[in-house]
Amino acid sequence: MDIDYIKDKMLFHFGFNTFKGKQKEVITNILKNRNTFVLMPTGGGKSLCYQLPALLKEGTAIVISPLIALMKNQVDAMRGFNQNDSIAHFYNSSLTKAQASEVRRDVLAGKTKLLYVAPESLTRGSNIEFLKQVKISFYAIDEAHCISEWGHDFRPEYRNIRNIIEDIQQAPVIALTATATPKVQQDILKNLGMVDADVYKSSFNRSNLYYEVRPKSNPEKMLIRFINENKNKSGIIYCLSRKKVEQLAETLQVNGINAAPYHAGLEASKRSNTQDLFLKEEVKVIVATIAFGMGIDKPDVRFVIHYDMPKSLEAYYQETGRAGRDGGEGKCIALYSYKDIEKLERFMQGKPVAEQEIGAQLIEETMSYAESSICRRISLLNYFGEDYSQDNCGNCDNCLKPKEEFEGKDYLLTAMKVIKEVQQKYKIGHIANILSGVANATIKSFKHNELKTFGIGKEKDVKFWSMIIRRALIEKYLMKEIEQYGVLKITEAGENFIKNPKSFPVSENNIFDVEETSSTAQVSGGATDTELASMLMSLREQIAKKEDLPPYVIFQEPSIHDMATQYPVTIDELAKIQGVGTGKAKRYGKKFIELIAKHVEVNDIDRPQDMVLKTVANKSKHKIHIIKAIDSQKDLETIADAQGISMDELIKEMEAIVFSGTKLNIDYYLADVLDEEYQEELYDYFREADTDKIAVAYEEFEGDYSEEEIRLIRLQFYSENGI
Known part of the structure; x- marks a missing residue:
């Protein structure tokens, strides 16, 4: 077929006769009955590459x-x-x-030019027998990255496609994907038995997309402000969990944003309706898991936000690719904290070692992208094996606001010295504590406070040393042990670095060690009053010393900063500050609101009461039942079963009860599940610790206690001391 005839048919069927990118080469190659591999970014026109040939060729694709x-x-x-x-x-x-039956009749009658099937459907014997009767023009394998175990959306059923094709009948194969690293590309071609395929790659560079990574601090507040600044624009917000999808969608809705949730746990009709509403512009923002978006044909998505960091850069690129498919504006923003990385790592524990190794590498690449100070576009394109010739793309945060760097060579050598001294048997948090001279319970139990290197880097805090170690992981000077996941080992490159140290630049304003806080409590839109925050911190320390308690038991730091932003001057207002609640406000609040009121008066401050974020009302239907059941000393498992919730959900309910000012005495339950000496060890930890964060406690005890056990002891500690 000559090219003019193809263009005429394209105009007749699709209404245009000009090709985009490599479409012409791909289409003519398929019409020559050649195996074809197409790597084309989202919005590049992959679908036309097989749709037009299917209409032109004899048979059914x-x-x-x-x-x-x-x-x-x-x-x-x-x-x-x-x-x-x-x-x-x-x-x-x-x-x-x-x-x-209707589909089969149309196909066998030769009326159908394109038949879309799922790989699972191909495995059924009856379907194979049906397709053996069909004149097949070619096989098109869409989203071909699903074939590869190294791909971001691996589907085991895809790896058997080649065998099924051979069982049905031979015909040319075209594999298409919007995202694949060189390793994934080779895996696809090998698995499909088409190493002889003609390969057509388009550039991965989407010049209209703006890439940015922001610290995950008060994320809901940030999202609401961003969406309000981009009114009437369509956008997608990706979360890792279904629960977070529903919570975030509800928070956006009560704040006047036209949003809807989407995840695989919803009924098919509900998902389909939500998708249609989004395409019709009747819903502006979709909050979704990765179940949403693949193949969504909406050209004018103006922003894609990752509330949680994805599991791989491939997934990130695929999902951000849904923005600006019409060539117009597309803002791609990822919210990042190192906790996201730790969460992804925990998801891998217990899986086969080979799978953990793949997952660990993908996560490291994601972390490297997030924390890097180089051009985001260079990082992404390099990941897909493409060079980007410019030094500054002018359309990412790192190029528009370059981060200053300092020389970190000596810091890294110091960290490696400690890692060697403890025989490469400990995790990031433990090493950072030794470096900073933090003699907590775990450090003392291993007598690491007696090491020569203990406190060798005490001029810097734990967050700084954690950041240095993470940078070393990114540069492959260190690695995390797979079998004992998280334990730091010095790599061959690291040993060479020790022998011949070279420059190790580190970003000056590393923003990703900020405290991650949720805006599920009311927060204002103003900036923190640093002078007031300092005064409140001093007051907190005075009260903590008098009460013989850790300062965080009085009020946590995020609560202090929230007070220094909202300026609460009554007990009722103080109770609405994040992490406070009525009980704590009444017990400790009097001196705090007096101090705030005086500061407001002396400095003639206008309180930002009109900037409060609306939150979803507490809908706990379990609260009264839980309190009564615990008063009756029922087992927690029995209480959870009676309420139809999981143990994790029960503990969250209990935490909400305690943190809002109601005591719960679970001594009777702890006595049955945890030896007294272990209870005392954990209890003493919370009495001496600088923070009550579960992740920090878990790291301190090197996994000796489960997160559930730590949470229950913290709960009891708060009940006895924090209310």
């Missing part, structure tokens, strides 16, 4: 696609270009028997 919703979108789009609905069908488990 079998399009293998991973999602039912994606198939429906593609079929609806194809039917929109044709008068006859039989031109395209999907064939999957969502069809009734009558609908499935």
Whole structure:
């Protein structure tokens, strides 16, 4: 077929006759019956690469696609270009028997040019026998990265596609993906038995997309402000968990934002309706897990925000690629804290070692991207094996606001000295504590406060040393042991660094060690009054010393900073400060509100009461039942079962009860599940610790206690001391 004929047919079927990028080369290659591999970023026009050849060639093209919703979108789009609905069908488990029969009739009659199927459907013997009767023009494997274990969305069913194709009938194969590293590309070609395929790669550079990584501090507040600054623009916010999706969507809704949740746990009809509302602009913001977005044909998504860091850079690139597909504005913002990385690492524990090794590498690459001070575009393109010739892209945070760097060579050598002295058997937090001279319970139990290197870096705090170690992990001077995940080991490159030290630049304003706080309590839109915060911290220390308690038991630092932002001057206002509650406000609040009121009066401060973030009302239907059951000394497992909730959910309910000012005495339960000496050790830890954070305590005890045990002791500690 000559190119003019192809263009005429493209104009007839799709309404345009100009090709985009490498579309012309790909289409002509398929029409020559050649195996073809297409690597083209989102918005590059991959679908046309197989849709047009399918209309031009004799027979039916079998399009293998991973999602039912994606198939429906593609079929609806194809039917929109044709008068006859039989031109395209999907064939999957969502069809009734009558609908499935209709599809088979149309296909066997030669009316259907594109048949979309899921890989799972291909494994059924009846479907294989049906397809053996069909004249197949070619196989198109969409989202081909699902084949590779190194890909961000691996589907085991995809790895058997080659065998199934051979069982049905031979025909050319076209594999398409918007994202694949060189390693994934090779894996796809090898698995599909098409190493002879002609490969067509388009540039991964999306010049219209703006990339930024922000610290995950008061994230809900930041999101509401950002969305309000981008009114009437469509956007997607990605979260890792279904629960966070629903919580965040509800928070946005009560703050006047037209948002809806989307995750795989919702009914199919609900998901489909939400997707349609988004496409029709009746919903502006979708809060979703990764279940949303693959193949969504909406060209004018103006922002994609990652509330949680994704598991790999491939996933990040794929998801951000849904912004600005029309070539217009696309803001891609990731919220990052190192806790995200630790959370992803915990998800991997217990999985096969080979899977952990792959996961660890992918996570390290994500961390490197987030904490890097070089151009985001250079980082992303390099990850996909593409060079970016410019030093400054002019459209990312690192290029528009360059971070200053300092020489970290001596700091790294000092950290490595400590790692060697403890025989490479401890994790980041433990090493950072030794360096900073923090003699907590764990350090003392190992007698590491007696080491020669203890406090060798005490001029810097734990956060600083943790950052140095993370940078060393990124540069591959250190690694985390897989078998004992998290234990630091010095790599061969690290040993060479010790022998021949070289420059180790570190970003001056490393913003990712900030305290991660949630805006689930009311917070104002103003900046923290540092003078007032300092005065409140001093008052907190005075009261803590008098009460013989750690300062955080009085009020946590985020609460102090929130007070220094909102200026509460009554007990009721103080109770609404994040992490306070009525009980604590009444017990410790009098002196604090007096100090704040005096500061406000002396400095003639206008309090930002009109900047309060609305929060979802506490809907706990379990509170009264839990309090009564604990008063009756029932086992916590029994209480959880009776309320139809998990143990984790029960503890969260209990924490909400205690932190809002109601005592719960669980001594009777702790006596049954934890030896007295262990209780005392944990209790003493919370009495002496600088923070009550569970992650920090877990790190301190090197996993000797479960997070559940630590949370329960903290709960009892607060009940006895914090109310």
